[in-house]
Amino acid sequence: MAMISFDPEFFEVKPTWDDKGNGVHSKRVIPAGTVIVKEMPLLRHPENPAGFQYEQIPDLITQFDALQPFQQNELLTLYTVKHRGEDPDALFDYLQNTYTRPDGTTKLSYQEARRYMRMVVVLWSNQIGILDEQAEEHRGLYLRTSRLNHQCAPNLLTNLATNGEITLRTRNRILPGDELSISYIPLDLSRAERRAALLEDFEFECKCDLCDEYALAADADNHEYRVAQLHIYDLGETMRLYTENEFSVLPLEDCNQYLARCQKRWVHYTELHWNDMAFYELLNIADLWARVWALTPNNTPWVPGDAVNPRAQYAAMEWTRSLRTAVDKLGPLVMDRNDTHLEDARRALNQPGALPNIIRPRIPAPEDGRVRSKSRTPEGRPMRRDRTASAEAQGQGAQGPVANNPGAGGQGS
Numbered sequence: 001m002a003m004i005s006f007d008p009e010f011f012e013v014k015p016t017w018d019d020k021g022n023g024v025h026s027k028r029v030i031p032a033g034t035v036i037v038k039e040m041p042l043l044r045h046p047e048n049p050a051g052f053q054y055e056q057i058p059d060l061i062t063q064f065d066a067l068q069p070f071q072q073n074e075l076l077t078l079y080t081v082k083h084r085g086e087d088p089d090a091l092f093d094y095l096q097n098t099y100t101r102p103d104g105t106t107k108l109s110y111q112e113a114r115r116y117m118r119m120v121v122v123l124w125s126n127q128i129g130i131l132d133e134q135a136e137e138h139r140g141l142y143l144r145t146s147r148l149n150h151q152c153a154p155n156l157l158t159n160l161a162t163n164g165e166i167t168l169r170t171r172n173r174i175l176p177g178d179e180l181s182i183s184y185i186p187l188d189l190s191r192a193e194r195r196a197a198l199l200e201d202f203e204f205e206c207k208c209d210l211c212d213e214y215a216l217a218a219d220a221d222n223h224e225y226r227v228a229q230l231h232i233y234d235l236g237e238t239m240r241l242y243t244e245n246e247f248s249v250l251p252l253e254d255c256n257q258y259l260a261r262c263q264k265r266w267v268h269y270t271e272l273h274w275n276d277m278a279f280y281e282l283l284n285i286a287d288l289w290a291r292v293w294a295l296t297p298n299n300t301p302w303v304p305g306d307a308v309n310p311r312a313q314y315a316a317m318e319w320t321r322s323l324r325t326a327v328d329k330l331g332p333l334v335m336d337r338n339d340t341h342l343e344d345a346r347r348a349l350n351q352p353g354a355l356p357n358i359i360r361p362r363i364p365a366p367e368d369g370r371v372r373s374k375s376r377t378p379e380g381r382p383m384r385r386d387r388t389a390s391a392e393a394q395g396q397g398a399q400g401p402v403a404n405n406p407g408a409g410g411q412g413s
């Protein structure tokens with residue numbers, strides 16, 4: 001059987017129960033905030049405003065030929081779909097009769113042409129938009145990310161850097177058997193908008209949990225809820241930057257603002273209905289916050305005597321208070337679910353002295369105690385899997401897979 005690129009010790013690629021084709025399933029418990037994939041595209045090409053042109057194929061073939069045989073073979077096992085505006089027969093004809101090899105020879109064998117044709121169709125079916133440093137658009141094919149199905153409330157967050165590196169991080173704790181998912185589209189859309197976008201751009205009817213009947217009954221179309229999700233998402237990303245880049249009180253202030261907004265929404269929609277998502281989001285934030293507590297310049301635990309930034313200390317105390325309130329508020333709603341995560345979170349939040357002494361600045365605070373952060377780099381910004389227009393509008397460094405983005409159609413020259 002062809003090798004698949006999720007480590008079989010941790011993940012299993014197998015058919016999903018709800019008929020989405022294959023999906024990636026976890027074999028382990030994975031904590032929130034864990035990076036599970038970091039990968040560069042195997043194939044990459046500049047976006048052509050006129051749509052995909054066959055003149056782009058020779059360069060793609062050169063890239064493909066330079067891959068290791070196992071990478072080539074695995075790439076060829078990725079999902080393919082026949083899209084509007086793309087004609088595999090014309091592609092095959094081009095490859096067999098027109099394509100010229102670097103050594104000047106033509107006429108590929110039937111097998112060679114079939115192999116390259118599949119490579120191009122896999123690319124069409126799975127490519128992801130990349131915005132580079134100069135805001136130029138590219139499309140990339142990723143081996144692991146291409147295995148992931150879409151969920152309107154995904155359990156993985158995606159960050160796409162301008163150099164094309166994609167990072168996937170768990171948004172909540174993953175349990176054995178859970179299917180891993182990303183969102184192919186922006187999160188802040190209503191159910192109807194999401195379904196229309198997926199149908200238009202990716203040509204499938206979404207079968208995710210948030211779209212199913214239970215979720216419908218649970219008011220999944222509630223736009224407020226989507227916006228709350230976005231705030232929570234931005235919050236998570238801000239905290240991630242905070243832990244991974246440099247210490248600054250400014251992201252902490254951002255975090256406070258996000259948290260205030262999230263809490264407002266939580267109050268609003270927990271009154272409407274209970275949704276597991278809110279709880280897991282909360283735990284995710286608690287996890288991230290725990291990592292902030294543990295932040296030192298060398299990533300070693302704080303020891304007495306380390307400098308503490310007073311503003312960060314204050315913000316950290318406020319945060320703990322807010323999270324504790326939120327856990328207490330949401331707790332009774334999930335107690336009957338026999339969920340031990342809540343107890344974990346409560347224990348962590350209530351640990352005496354856990355906060356905020358372990359925080360200290362990475363860079364010296366100016367006299368007024370205010371520490372300025374580096375402005376956020378495009379790759380550091382929260383990435384939403386936007387389509388091109390909205391990604392541009394928001395100055396984002398990435399966009400979603402473009403399985404049938406009209407601009408990516410494969411018309412022959």
Ligand SMILES: C[S@@+](CC[C@H](N)C(=O)[O-])C[C@H]1O[C@@H](n2cnc3c(N)ncnc32)[C@H](O)[C@@H]1O
Pocket residue numbers: 019020021022023078079081125126146147148149150151202203204205206207208403
């Ligand atoms: C990038 S592939 C994902 C992996 C694919 N399921 C496989 O078998 O290899 C994208 C395709 O998976 C299916 N898919 C992904 N998410 C889905 C969802 N939420 N509902 C229905 N189909 C989905 C669609 O056919 C879509 O075109």
